[in-house]
Amino acid sequence: MLCFVRTHPFQPGLSPLSPGSRAGLGAAVALLAIVSLVELADGRAAHYIALMVAAPFLAAALASWRVVLGVGVAATAVGATFAATAMNATDASCDRSVSLINGTSVVGIALATGIAVAVASVRQRQAERIAELSKLAAVAQQAVLRPLGPQVGTLSVAGRYISSTATAEIGGDLYEALDTPYGVRMIIGDVRGKGLDAVRLASIVLGSYRHVAFERTDLRAVVADLDRAVARSVGDEDFVTAALVEERGGTLTIVNCGHPPPLLLRRGAVIPLEPPAPAPPLGFMPAVRPRVERLEPGDRLLLFTDGLGEARRDGEFFPTADRAWRLLGHGTVADGLASLETALVEWVHGRLDDDIALVLMEYTGARTGATAAVPSWEVGTAES
Template identity: 85%
Template sequence: MSVVPTRLLQSGRRPLSPGSRAGLGAALVLLAIVSAVEVADGREVHYVALLAAAPVLAAALASWLVVLGVGVAATLVSVGFALVAPKVSLDTSVNVVAVALVTALAVAVAWVRQRQAERIVELTKLASVAQQAVLRPLGPQVGTLSVAGRYISSTATAEIGGDLYEAIDTPYGVRMIIGDVRGKGLDAVRLASIVLGSYRHVAYERADLRAVVADLDRAVARNVGDEDFVTAALVEERGGTLTIVNCGHPPPLLLRRGAVIPLEPPAPAPPLGFMPVVRPRVERLEPGDRLLLFTDGLGEARRDGEFFPTADRAWRLLGHGTVADGLASLETALVEWVHGRLDDDIALVLMEYVGARTSAAVAVPSWEVGAAES
């Protein structure tokens, strides 16, 4: 007696989702069980009311069209049992009507749940697009450097936050920035986009990293409150010379011949937004050197009160394969360490110095091409 409208269940356009298939399967099993029990009990109708559970069960997982199909099937089955019964009692009539009413309610619940699920999917896609606009993919080659970037979100429903990074080839060498905006949410994303937008402009304009810091500090100060700030580390590689300025950010780690060296600044400086006065640290690079830039989410990752041993594991995780392979290994080890639960987002940039330039050509911003030719 179980008749399920195929057109309603499959909608004639696209295959059922895994959730709809699971909900449909469970509902059909329930319909079959109740029908079998009712048939075995004889011609008297006693269990028709239980058929209302089928659309309710489907509503937990399936789309509203599937729930409607299951509900129609349950209603038709209940009507069939009522028609073959020797006498249609008032209770039987009430139960048949109840199955139809519960079907309508289940369809409404499934429709609301489906709309909410579709909205979450849409917001997730928008977040992914926003992340790609704010945090553009890095590498695999920027000037003399092999570069890879990675963003690890602390929540499964959010793919973007206040951590930022960028690497660009400028007339003054390859320049990179990594930063962390105080706070979370849309305000942090907005400020991160402001910092990156400013950096992508002034990194081409200023010959000295200290001037870049001053410009970024003004951009942050114009757009934040008294207690907001952005920690940042800026790195420049020019002709094999590495220059680092640090504004309240965790120091980068230099990986060289099996050793891991924290590149602490010569003097501490406050974050962007607090008028930092920075002193550069200068290192001479060797081919094969790698540099890890990271935000404080990596330093704060812990399990049972024990912090992730970044410096102790850095060479084993990051010193082999490509730079993208290294970041993938670091993320895997980190997620295993914290059992999949991070307290903060993490931005990672790993670069490898591959040697001096073979060409004297340097990158010139598109808006300067005409001026250079004239």
Template identity: 80%
Template sequence: MLFGVPMRLLPPGRRPLSPGSRAGLGAALVLLALVSAIELADGSEARYIGLIVAAPFLAAAFASWRVVLGVGVLATAVGGVFALAGRENRLANLTIVVGIGLATGIAAAVAFIRERQAERIAELSRLASVAQQAVLRPLGPQVGTLAVAGRYISATAAADIGGDLYEALDTPYGVRMIIGDVRGKGLDAVRLASIVLGSYRHVAYERADLRAIVADLDRAVARSVGDEDFVTAALVEERGGTLTIVNCGHPAPLLLRRGEVIPLEPPAPAPPLGFMPVVRPRVERLEPGDRLLLFTDGLGEARRDGEFFPTADRAWRLLGHGTVGDGLASLETALVEWVHGRLDDDIALVLMEYAGARPVTAAAVPSWEVGAPES
């Protein structure tokens, strides 16, 4: 009943009260009802109206400044009624009523400032999300001969967005993919992720060797960040059924083959981008039906009651069937259920499936790799 009255009093076209405003209004009305009941039970003299001053401040903790003003007017009116009804200390009680009115103004100002700050934070978060969506273009469903799907899972434990990144490109050197994770969160992380992706989208078509791409990306990161900032990344190239991976401090991709899950650890560890990594490629021969999962460390760090999500144990059961998009959807569902809907970090996922090598044509192999054609 306490919430039904203000909802019906809203003028036509006015938006209904937010959950926070309803909570603040309800708490304030309960306080006014309790003080009124105590005054009525105590007798004709007003002894407890000073407690009413808490009502507008209670509303200000949750409700909008308009609701706080309404609560303050109601509290002042209730206090005035009890002050005028009493026979003793009427002047002192009226002074308390004036104090309730002043407290209403202060509480409304506090609520106004709180609302503006909340709106500013929400707008910044919205703009950051839009910027992140512009940076991370949709993947797949087909890149070259590979079936590819990407998925970004936002954390629920914090408002800041992360700097996870991914891309898949069909280049003259085969299908090339990158997945990375920027240290930190918020707009600075999105900015650095956009720098890395912008550089990668250019050099992936220009460099014949993944190690040269790593060197280019490292320079781009070093020019754009401080001494303690970095980007972990894994770069993958599929060409004619040969898979080449270079890893810069990133979680190792998982190869799913005939029911087995094989972590593709690098031959030697290398630091993240920004720390001049010297990488050694890992080369694997793919079989038709193989799938490769690339992920950021948010997946490896997802936990429930101190127990980490068993990615390797569940990977084949979740990702080995259906389309690659279906696999990532199944993984996300299982992950969110594992952590009870609360993730501590954003997660980027890329899943690819190799169906078989495409025929190699003269146009598919750059002439500078095999020599100029005979005249």
């Protein structure tokens, strides 16, 4: 009785070719095939062997060094076959310069293969390093900007980070939402500057906030703690704009430190929640005055960094307030942010000048058995 076993096309330990390797291999094979057909059509005399030198270099542009080596070996073998055939077809009286040229061409293919393998090896190491850095950036993003929602306390919450560059997934914009003993607390902020220093300061602010948000009953005390953390970590000209939000029993409290005011979406209207008095950013000892709003079920609040307000095309800024309800007022909060990002990218034709952090929350109603709303700065007084 015969048994037929279906084997896997790849041996253990070997992985399928990457798209780049497949493209490079295909282009090189096509070139070899074309040159071979031209040689066959030209007769027994070999005139085009030197063109095969391009095959390993063509593969080296996209493929791995192993693929390049295979292409080079194949090109050398094909070239040597044509050279040998041409030499056997000639008689002694024939000009030997043609045979010498063909032999030189075959040697040139072999040398070109070695050079192409070296080039592909260097390119492959660089590509692997870039891929590793991208993985590290993704890990850093997850550590600094943790995913939000979909539910935090009584709020449906979603966050989104839109990078202005394709090579970086995280910058100096930050956000967080926490369910604390004093209600759901959120922060959104923007570090002055870009690069690693901005990422470092953003991580410091978020680390401090994740601690003090559970320890301070008053949002103004949270601001004071964050201001000291920023002042200890930056120079005289560095700062962080921030807006802090607290939802407690349906009462919304906002303190603003030089940040764009959040937008309240209610029954088709878009209301900018400007602070009662301006305050400087974190790092400049802001003295904040809270703004208090009573929430209704279904209310949504958009927190954003100034990259959204500065997005423009042909000198015209993106009309955030005009489009906010149409883009954000329907579906889930995550759907709303996705719609906003799509509209924004289309508006600027895919070219952003600054990173953008977005947080959208929806108030779904007070918790069952919740106590009366007490603003954060009155919690200590009410308990005493």
